[in-house]
Amino acid sequence: MLSTYGSRGDVEPLAGLAVRLRELGAEVRVCAPPDEEFAQRLAGVGVPLVPVGRSARALMTAAPPPSSLPDRAAELIAGQFDAVTAAAEGCDVLVATGMIPAAAGALSVAEKLGIRSVSVTFQQLTLPSPRHRPLAYPGRPFPPGVTDNRALWELDAQSINALFGAALNTNRASNGLPPVDNVRDYVIGDQPWLATDPILDPWQETPDFDVVQTGAWIVPDVRPLPAELGAFLDAGTPPVYVGFGSMPMRASTDVAQAAIEAVRAQGRRAVVARGWADLALIDDRDDCFVVGDVNQQALFGRVVAVVHHGGAGTTTTATRAGAPQVVVPQAADQPYWAGRVAELGIGVAHDGPAPTFDSLSAALRTALAHETRARATAVAGAIRTDGATVAAKLLLDVVSGEKATRVRVNHA
Numbered sequence: 001m002l003s004t005y006g007s008r009g010d011v012e013p014l015a016g017l018a019v020r021l022r023e024l025g026a027e028v029r030v031c032a033p034p035d036e037e038f039a040q041r042l043a044g045v046g047v048p049l050v051p052v053g054r055s056a057r058a059l060m061t062a063a064p065p066p067s068s069l070p071d072r073a074a075e076l077i078a079g080q081f082d083a084v085t086a087a088a089e090g091c092d093v094l095v096a097t098g099m100i101p102a103a104a105g106a107l108s109v110a111e112k113l114g115i116r117s118v119s120v121t122f123q124q125l126t127l128p129s130p131r132h133r134p135l136a137y138p139g140r141p142f143p144p145g146v147t148d149n150r151a152l153w154e155l156d157a158q159s160i161n162a163l164f165g166a167a168l169n170t171n172r173a174s175n176g177l178p179p180v181d182n183v184r185d186y187v188i189g190d191q192p193w194l195a196t197d198p199i200l201d202p203w204q205e206t207p208d209f210d211v212v213q214t215g216a217w218i219v220p221d222v223r224p225l226p227a228e229l230g231a232f233l234d235a236g237t238p239p240v241y242v243g244f245g246s247m248p249m250r251a252s253t254d255v256a257q258a259a260i261e262a263v264r265a266q267g268r269r270a271v272v273a274r275g276w277a278d279l280a281l282i283d284d285r286d287d288c289f290v291v292g293d294v295n296q297q298a299l300f301g302r303v304v305a306v307v308h309h310g311g312a313g314t315t316t317t318a319t320r321a322g323a324p325q326v327v328v329p330q331a332a333d334q335p336y337w338a339g340r341v342a343e344l345g346i347g348v349a350h351d352g353p354a355p356t357f358d359s360l361s362a363a364l365r366t367a368l369a370h371e372t373r374a375r376a377t378a379v380a381g382a383i384r385t386d387g388a389t390v391a392a393k394l395l396l397d398v399v400s401g402e403k404a405t406r407v408r409v410n411h412a
Helices: 008-023 036-044 056-061 066-087 100-113 149-174 183-188 227-234 252-265 296-300 312-321 334-344 357-367 370-380 387-400
Strands: 030-032 049-051 093-096 116-121 240-242 270-273 288-291 305-308 325-327 347-349
Touching (some): 008 030, 008 036, 008 312, 008 387, 030 036, 030 066, 036 049, 049 066, 066 100, 066 149, 100 116, 100 149, 100 183, 149 183, 227 270, 227 288, 252 357, 296 312, 305 312, 312 325, 312 334, 312 370, 325 334, 325 357, 347 357, 347 370
Parallel strands (some): 030 049, 093 116, 240 270, 305 325
16 A cells, blocks of 8 residues: 655655556555546556545645644545545555655554554655754744754654644544654654655765665656657757646746746747646747646656756656756755755756746756756766665565564665
8 A cells, every 4th residue: 555645746656666566466556636647647557546635736726824734634634544544454564655644644544454554755854864954834934043953853843743743643542543742753753765866865874763765766657758749849959848847836927938038048949848837838939839747757858958846756857867957946845956956966956936037047058058968967877767676675575574563674
């Protein structure tokens, strides 16, 4: 049972893991939001979707005030108890990831059913470490005078308990489970899995827990590019890709205008991805093409640069393709991925979430430079491609191993 609640970036890695598990003879179910794009993606690799809760896109684009976070948490946790309890019957191991309240609910279901479980994150910023700061929750900024990372992680635990603790423990009590004192530590456990590439996301060991870094979970995308897109690509020089995935980008019209004009100023064509921002073309000139959900693995190999939001999946795909990047981070872990792209020399970290013609023009000049392309090509060859296989084999070892509620494994 693979359980998540979040955006496409939370669902796509589970598709990669599910494919590898099935190749090794396991039966797999994925519990995820009922969004049509998620269902289609999983159906495309032959994996059944067990829907949980309401549309992730509807939930994330509604933008209620931060005070509603506890209400959202209660909804997510209750949904996990309802959907995952039924779907996990007969399973040997449960993998939980996605938003903390959803993961806490799924892990509680595994505990209730006596199923072994594994907690997974797709970026290290949710793992406490003295080497980096935690992410602040909306409406709950850290005190400006507190700079020690360990003290910040203590405040992080307090915030998570305040936001999600009551909803989690109410549902646990109604299911005959004892209360959880520290929601974050319950979700992480003492041996979390980090499903990221060690070049892009190098983890430094900490005495607090034992992290298993498997590599990113990637499913080879064999979908052909649409014929019209293929014709556009063949008709001229490689374009610049512009897309922001599951980010709403509320000023999307201005973003599309700035991006397309900045690409044109570099003498380049553009492929614009609609995404959750509903980006669109700004005129009827033939140097731009708009796409929906397409095979990014194939497309990124045919573009000269990728302008994106900095999600873990998009960053990994662009890096594997050797495409220079301009990362315009919007929220959560995206500034971290932007920083890693810049540190590796494979692209540019845009300053802030609101791109303009001038800021994108400057970033593209650096991304399109020969030195950036050469570095991106070199790093692409070092990115691992076996992360999902490593994780699948470890999970099967868990199934055949000791009878424990939380998994104990060694990194292969």
